[in-house]
Amino acid sequence: MREFFRRVARQISYRGRLLVSRIADYAELLFYPPRPATGMIERRWTGGVPLDGAARVAVFMHYARTDSIAPYVRYHVRKLREAGFAVIFASNTSALSDQTVASLLPDVAIAFTRRNIGWDFAAYREAIALVPSLEQREMLLITNDSVFGPLYDLEPLIARANPDEADIWGSTDSWERHYHLQSFFLIFHRAALRSDAFRRFWNGVRCFRRKHWIIEKYEIGLTRTLQSQGLRCKALFPYNTVTETFMRSHPPRPTPVKADRTSPTGYAQMLASRVKASIPINQTHFFWYELTVSLGFPFIKRELLQKNPANIPNVSDWERVVSEVSAYDTNLIREHLSAR
Template sequence: MTRKSRASRSPRTALLTDGSVDQWSPVLRGWVLGVENPLEPLEIAIMIDGIEACRTRCDLPRPDVANAGHGTGNCGFAVSLRELVSDDLPHALEVVDVGTGETIFRSEALVVVHSTWPNNGSQQMLPGTVRSESGSWESFERRVASGRRVAIVATHRTEGASELGVRRLVEALSSADNAVLVVDTSPAASSDALGADFLMWRENLGWDFASWATGLERLGDLAAECDHLLLVNDSCVGPFGDLGPLIARGQSLGVDVWSLTDSWESGHHLQSYFLGFTRSALGQGVLSDFFDQYPFPKYKEGVIEHGEVGLTAFLDERGITTAAVFEYFELVASFEKSLDPRLTRFADSTTAALMRKHDPDYQTVGYRSLVATVEDLEMRVPLNPTHHFWRELLDQGFPFIKRELLVADPAGRFFASDFADVVRPLLDEGDLELFRSEFARRPTARIVDAR
């Protein structure tokens, strides 16, 4: 950090200023405007430990400020603190309007600007340290150079859990011509690379987005040279079948970034368990830019807000086009078309008696959950498609089932009889073995024995 004299405080005090800082590490972002003349861009000084580190003009677009009625909203600023100081030491941070000398922002606590990862306070944390690596990075680079397609897989298995699921996923991604990089946060390192071209084992901090960021940092400039890059996690069981046609289907959407499913919970967003980035997006550096401002939340709620929902919002702001292979409202339409025969099925006493043999709550709980879904749709309540419309997804070629659906069934929509009637016919013996290994230690293990 170059040390300069303290920001001058000129007598232009008649022009009062207003502003806010939204983020302060590693990129300092916010807005500042003059209350009496909001159309005039102001200049601010960034003070670190009482010393002026740099000045910048506040003229970046801020639609939120414009929507609040404050001029055109061209009053934003963004300064990379890593370019000023990144010594992993605490510093006092202050933002000052050069014209009036007013302090716009002063950090209540000392701010640490890390050389690699941001840390924005008590609710946020650094991604875990990489403890070991498996595989040949040179071989991985050669495969990337030949195919220009990469998949970064974030995985975490509890102690004693089977590796079969992640190995199956890695094998399918590799067979679809992707160089596969696994970032593993399991309690113990695998004995090999889980079938991937390269594996990084790190501390279990920061959730999936931190694992993807770790993989992207390891990729470095290779990411921008790829024709296609996948970010995938292990939250699904599967795939059941080849992934190549499904990935091609995503690329055929003609957008910059695609997902398998989208959701309207907490605002429209691509669901992040399977994301595809095309060359047009990678060439613009959207992933590195996103992670430069990502706060790495400590809790799951923050990951959903800043990661899953926040990523789509970030892409929208950048003008990056997005779409889902299995679009939400198409799934809703398919669900509504199949509704009448399914309600009739509940009313059929013979069928209901058969279902109760496998699940005593099938008729009462199943019927209520189905009706509840209909009522939610009528009231336009956004639903999670992987929980509520899993049947429709399978019918349309979706090759996964969410683990959470099988383990917790938050929507009350999956029963033992569903596995026997709908899922089991889709599986070969290898798929069935995958189910057994994944859920042998869990209460829902009974589903694989349903006939």
């Protein structure tokens, strides 16, 4: 009985927080109408990689609380340049200095800082607007510093993003709330870049302060908007493929045995039951091991290693796992985690 009341109290607390959050979300629309995501760039540097004529363009979004660009970010940007991308480095950190940016410039076409408003999508929008003759490019990639990696060479992954199969490719997809490609790695091919739907979407991006609207209107809304206009969207690591890989190793028990969910066995049993019940969950967190070891996914989410919000029991093994499957320098991750 005591445990029952604890659960009820937790649910009441959760629902109360959710209600307060939603009131704040709608209060923003009422009292602080979001302005268009333009005119926020404060400083700009020209890098050593030509943007004119580049077939591949990447926008890399960055944020730090201080005048810093983490080594794992610099590595990621360099790997994009080695994969043939002219990189636009868009930072929501106004404090970046010439000295901090200088060592990044050989690997980018443009770097800029902007006011920290509008989250990732506002920065993407301002960076995309800097690309001349965008519709003539072979592809546009948008990505950000929310992942560690790449653990492997990016070229084979990019080669899999076949424009004959889809106009927009994400590394992963999600069925949470509504189906959408996750926005930390998105490739737009020429058919998308030439479409009115693409232009209308990015021209309409506004500087919301509340993350709820960024997720609803842009993280989820991007896929829904482009699909509704006939553009094809696919994931390189589809949710169903990832869950099938997991289920082959962890088939649900015919008669489930109650187990401690903080243990690897109990946790796997809980995940298997959710998959069997078609309950969508975030694959980049819950199935990070299968993605990394079995499927060759080149990234690990930073939040997973920093906070592990779902208390996934095997996350502490990340360094051993990465070292077994990749030559990636895990010091880049450890250094960042130890600085937090």
